[in-house]
Amino acid sequence: MDAHDHPEHAPKFQAYINVFVALMIFTLASFGAYKILGQGPSSMWIILAISVAKATLVALIFMHLKFDWPNLYCIVIPVCVMAVMVMIVLLPDIVLSWRQ
DSSP states (O other), X not given: OXXXXXXXXXXXXXXXXXXXXXXXXXXXXXXXHHHHHOSSXXXXXXXXXXXXXXXXXXXXXXXXXXXXXXXXXXXXXXXXXXXXHHHHHHHHHHHHHTTO
C-alpha cells in the first residue's frame, strides 16, 4: 500500500513546509532561551520542552506516524513483549555474575 493509493492519508506539501518553518522557529527559540537565560536549570527545561515539541512534529509528519498509527501497534507491542522476555531470560545471569 502506497501513499499514492490513498492520497487523503498522506500529508500535503504545505504540511511539510509548515513543519519546517516551525522547526526553524523552535530552534531559534531554544537559542534565544540559552542567550537570554544562560546556562541554568530554567533554560535547560525550556530547551528540553522545545526539543520534545520538535521531536513530536518530526515523528508525526515526517515519519508519517499521524497517518500510520494503527500500523505502529503491530510493531511496538511485539517489541515490548520481546524486551520483557529478554530481561527475564537474562536476569539469572545478571544476578549470578555479582556473586563471582
